[in-house]
Amino acid sequence: MAFESLYPRVTPSRRIQDMCGSWDFQFDPDSKGVAEGWTAGLPNPTDMPVPASFADVFTDKYSREYTGDFWYATTVFVPGEWQNGNVDIRFDSATHAATVFVNGAEVTSHEGGFLPFVAHINEVVKWNDYNTVAVKVNNELSWQTLPVGEVHTLGDGTKMSAPYFDFYNYSGLQRNVRLLFTPFERIEDFEVVHHINGSNAHIDYAVSTNGEHDVEVIVLDEDGTQVARATGKEGTLVIEDVQLWNLRAAYLYRFVVRITDGDRLIDEYFDEIGVRTVEIKDCQILVNGRPVYLKGFGRHEDSNVHGRGFDAVMNKRDFEDMKWIGANSFRTSHYPYAEEQLYEADRDGFFVIDEVAAVGMMKSLMNFLDAAGGSGTAQKTYFEEESVQTETLEVHKRTLRELVTRDKRHASVCAWSLLNEPDSKVPEAVPYFEAIFDLVREIDPQKRPRSYASVMMAPAGTDTTHHVADFIMLNRYHGWYVNSGYASADGATMMRAELEKWHELEPDKPLMFTEYGADTMAGVHKLPSVMWSEEYQVEIMKMWAEIFDSYDWVVGEQPWNLNDFQTTEGIMRVDGNKKGLFTRDRQPKMAAFFLRDRWTAIPDYKN
Numbered sequence: 301m302a303f304e305s306l307y308p309r310v311t312p313s314r315r316i317q318d319m320c321g322s323w324d325f326q327f328d329p330d331s332k333g334v335a336e337g338w339t340a341g342l343p344n345p346t347d348m349p350v351p352a353s354f355a356d357v358f359t360d361k362y363s364r365e366y367t368g369d370f371w372y373a374t375t376v377f378v379p380g381e382w383q384n385g386n387v388d389i390r391f392d393s394a395t396h397a398a399t400v401f402v403n404g405a406e407v408t409s410h411e412g413g414f415l416p417f418v419a420h421i422n423e424v425v426k427w428n429d430y431n432t433v434a435v436k437v438n439n440e441l442s443w444q445t446l447p448v449g450e451v452h453t454l455g456d457g458t459k460m461s462a463p464y465f466d467f468y469n470y471s472g473l474q475r476n477v478r479l480l481f482t483p484f485e486r487i488e489d490f491e492v493v494h495h496i497n498g499s500n501a502h503i504d505y506a507v508s509t510n511g512e513h514d515v516e517v518i519v520l521d522e523d524g525t526q527v528a529r530a531t532g533k534e535g536t537l538v539i540e541d542v543q544l545w546n547l548r549a550a551y552l553y554r555f556v557v558r559i560t561d562g563d564r565l566i567d568e569y570f571d572e573i574g575v576r577t578v579e580i581k582d583c584q585i586l587v588n589g590r591p592v593y594l595k596g597f598g599r600h601e602d603s604n605v606h607g608r609g610f611d612a613v614m615n616k617r618d619f620e621d622m623k624w625i626g627a628n629s630f631r632t633s634h635y636p637y638a639e640e641q642l643y644e645a646d647r648d649g650f651f652v653i654d655e656v657a658a659v660g661m662m663k664s665l666m667n668f669l670d671a672a673g674g675s676g677t678a679q680k681t682y683f684e685e686e687s688v689q690t691e692t693l694e695v696h697k698r699t700l701r702e703l704v705t706r707d708k709r710h711a712s713v714c715a716w717s718l719l720n721e722p723d724s725k726v727p728e729a730v731p732y733f734e735a736i737f738d739l740v741r742e743i744d745p746q747k748r749p750r751s752y753a754s755v756m757m758a759p760a761g762t763d764t765t766h767h768v769a770d771f772i773m774l775n776r777y778h779g780w781y782v783n784s785g786y787a788s789a790d791g792a793t794m795m796r797a798e799l800e801k802w803h804e805l806e807p808d809k810p811l812m813f814t815e816y817g818a819d820t821m822a823g824v825h826k827l828p829s830v831m832w833s834e835e836y837q838v839e840i841m842k843m844w845a846e847i848f849d850s851y852d853w854v855v856g857e858q859p860w861n862l863n864d865f866q867t868t869e870g871i872m873r874v875d876g877n878k879k880g881l882f883t884r885d886r887q888p889k890m891a892a893f894f895l896r897d898r899w900t901a902i903p904d905y906k907n
Contacts, residue, residue, distance in 0.1 A: 305489050305705040307639050308390060308478055311568040315481040319376055319389070319433075322347045323473070325354065328369040328436070329459070339401040339434045342373050350374075350477055351392075353470035353607025356866075366439075367451055367459040372473055373434040378421075380428030386482045387425060388418040392475030392610070392638060394437050396445055401434040411695070412446065413439075413471070414635040414657050415702045418480070439471035443682070444691045446699055447634065448660035461868075464660030465634065466877065467600060468866040470608035475638050485511035486567045487557050491708055491745045494575050496588065501542035501575045505555075506745075507533045513559050513566055520554040527553070544588050545574025545711040547628045547904040550649035552711070574646055574711025580749050580770050583810050583853045584906070587651070587714065591906040594651055594856030595899045596622065596629035597881070598815055601637055602865040604884055610638050617886045618862060619644055625881070625892055626899030631753075631814055631858060634659035634720045636703050645712035652710070653751075653773075653814070655717035656703050658696055661688075662723035662755075683728040693732055697739055704743050715748050716740055717814075721755035721775055724765045737768040753814045756781070760801035772802060775815035775860070779840040780879075784818075785831050792843050796850070803853060812856030816844050819878040822864075822889050832878075834890040841891045845898060859895070 308316050325348030328338070336343070348354060350372065355364045378387060389400065395413030399406060405424045410417035425431055441449030441461055449463035461469045489508040494501055507515050519528040519537055528537040543551040552572040559566040576588050584591035603614045615638075622630065629650055632641075635657035645652050662682045682688055700718070707713045718736050723729060733752070740750050749770035754763060756776055766772060776798075778791025802811055820837040829835035841859065848854050864880035867873045876884070881892040 306487070306569060307571070307643075308480055309569060309571075311570065312565060313483050313486075313567045314569070315382070317376070317479040317481075319374065319477040319479055320350050321374075323350050324348070324371075324373040326371050327363070327366055328371055329366075331369045333369065333371055333436055337404075338371055338373075338436075339404045339406075340432060341434070342371055345371075345373065348372065348472075349609075350473045351475050352472060352609035353474055354472040355468070355470055356605045356607050362458070365460060367461045368440065369436055369438050370472075371434060371436050373432065375430045376433055376479055377430050378425050378427060378479070382481045383427050385484055386420065386480075386486065387422055388420050388480045388482070389433065390416060390418045390478050390480050391435075391473065392416045392477070393473075394435065395439060395471045395474055395608075396441070397438045399436045401432075401436075403432055412657070412699050412702065413474075414637075415699065415706060416475075416639075435473065437472065439469060441469065443685065443688060444695055446657040446659075446695060448658075448682075448692075463868060464662065466867050467602070467634065468607070468868060468876075470602075470866075472607075472609070474608050475610045483567045485509065485513065485559060487515075487559060487569045489705065490517075490555075490557055490569075490571075492555070492573060493745050494577055496542070496544070496575075496577055499541050501539045501544075503528075503537040503539065503575065505530070505535060505537060507557055509533065509559055509567075511559065511566075513561050516558050516560060518556045518558070520556065522552065524554075539575065542575055545576040545646075546649060547587060547592055547651055548623075548649040550574055550647055550711070552646060571709055572643070572646060573709055576711050576714075578714045578746070578748055580810065583808055585715075585749065585771060585810055585812075585855050587905075592628075592651065592855070592904060593902055593906055594629040594812055594858065595902060595904075596627040596631075596650070596856075596858045597862035598631050598633040598858055598860045599637075599862045600633065600865040601635075601641075602863070602884070607866070610640070612640065614886070615641055615644065619648055619650075621882055621886060621888075622650070622862070623648065625888075625896045626902070628904045629653070629856065629858065630862070631655055631717060633717075633753075633814075633861075636707070639706070642707060642710045642712055646710055650712050651714045652712040653715045653717050654703065654707055654713045655720060655753075656696070656700055658699075658718065658722070659720040661719060662721075681726045681728065682723050683726055683732055689728070689732060693735060696736055700736060700740055701743060704740060708745060713748070715771075716744070716750045717753060717773065718750060719752040721753055722765075724752070724754065724758045724763045727764055729765050733765040733768045759798050760805055766806060769809070771809050771855075772806060772811040773814040774802075774811065776813065777816060779816075779843060780818045780831075785836075788840065788843060792847060795847055799847070799851060799854070803851070810853055810855040811851075812854065812858070813844070813848070814858050815860040816840075816857075817860045817879040819874075820880075820889055820891070821874065821878055822883050822887070837889060837891040838894050841894050
């Protein structure tokens with residue numbers, strides 16, 4: 301498997317050929333495709349758009365809920381003039397595991413459904429001709445997949461996904477697929493670390509190549525004027541009178557990296573990078589040395605029919621909705637988002653908490669309900685399993701290496717979330733947490749703050765792992781899963797008591813809420829309010845706002861969720877999770893107007 305960290309760019313030395321569009325598609329419930337030669341073409345395919353989730357394209361239940369192996373196939377023409385360089389197929393994701401075949405030969409495999417990988421095809425390609433590409437994908441869940449779940453078998457032998465998480469297990473080639481040309485000697489990675497010195501910035505850089513020729517790095521401002529230059533694979537760039545990247549006031553420089561041989565250009569790559577620092581100090585989160593107050597959302601890559609398939613239009617609408625409501629941040633709950641979303645966040649000045657797909661790390665088919673203590677299974681322990689402490693830990697580490705490598709240059713990526721709602725009450729969680737937190741501190745050149753989203757079943761005083769976090773992130777649902785309806789006032793009292801306990805335990809760490817809210821059916825109105833009505837959602841938002849405003853060490857609020865989204869069907873859900881401040885088609889509920897009034901009155905920076 302070849303992991304590709306550099307986002308595809310067309311430069312004087314690099315080329316891209318789009319492979320998105322209509323592919324052949326076929327289910328393989330008996331996993332017989334390889335043995336029967338499906339690598340050369342599918343025997344009974346239907347057409348399937350790429351990118352997209354396959355589930356909601358179909359109208360029959362079997363196809364929508366399908367679990368197991370399934371195949372995509374297409375042909376791609378490879379230009380003959382590309383023989384003088386590397387030719388790779390880049391998959392921005394394949395959920396959750398994939399094996400790629402070109403002209404019948406296996407060329408790569410990858411596990412992990414939300415990060416990119418490449419298939420190097422020089423050894424099997426037919427030049428200046430059409431080539432068959434086949435991809436076997438599998439969407440089964442286990443204790444070793446991220447996210448976590450199980451596979452159940454029905455009485456007729458049909459497999460069924462049983463996720464330990466509360467969002468739909470959308471699958472397929474859900475992001476872009478591209479054919480790439482790069483020179484044989486090429487830039488393979490580069491990283492930057494920013495230091496602000498008065499009005500100037502000193503930027504330490506490191507470039508990785510697969511050759512020995514000279515490297516130069518040039519920095520251009522937004523007008524295209526060169527403002528810094530350095531030579532060598534490692535060094536320091538100095539930008540005088542630097543324009544900093546700030547929340548909702550972004551400024552991006554173009555960093556151009558070149559490999560040269562005298563006057564001959566061997567390879568060139570560029571990236572748009574904002575200069576900023578992020579740190580934790582004095583119980584605050586600081587961006588460029590200034591304390592921030594984070595306003596935003598947990599989100600999902602989710603839309604009608606497309607599922608989790610990449611949708612540039614919906615992504616743009618989400619950013620416009622967030623700007624309208626006064627948000628400045630979001631968490632990539634509960635998996636790494638498409639790179640295009642991070643570039644949009646770079647341009648718009650959003651503080652992103654970048655989350656790995658480590659969700660469902662407790663033995664429960666209804667994680668959100670166990671989190672509230674409502675199902676009686678909250679004592680089940682996931683981290684006691686030997687395979688979790690060995691196999692899952694290694695999967696988690698590998699995925700984090702890929703995530704940090706992919707996203708480390710983004711100015712918008714200001715913090716890492718390393719787990720969502722894990723079973724953090726048990727002592728067996730401690731060595732696991734310490735291992736992954738230590739790894740990210742080691743591999744992230746910018747040493748961003750690290751945290752995890754704390755589940756409601758592990759309140760202050762019972763959580764065993766909070767010492768590893770640089771700041772505290774809480775998912776709490778007083779007013780919904782517990783202390784709901786008329787009893788919500790008791791929930792507010794309990795939450796205040798827990799907050800004060802957290803501050804007693806961690807007096808130097810800022811705290812923010814990464815989930816809170818109430819399911820709300822758009823258009824349901826009731827006076828006086830009842831649960832599920834729009835009036836009740838407004839009341840819950842007001843209750844939480846009063847809590848947040850009572851403590852100066854609460855530094856952020858991200859309600860769950862930006863939009864309504866699809867989940868596994870069940871008695872707790874009415875065609876999905878309805879906690880969105882916006883509907884699934886991106887229209888505001890009443891509570892969105894309350895938050896807009898609140899958030900537009902709260903500055904992004906505290907001073």
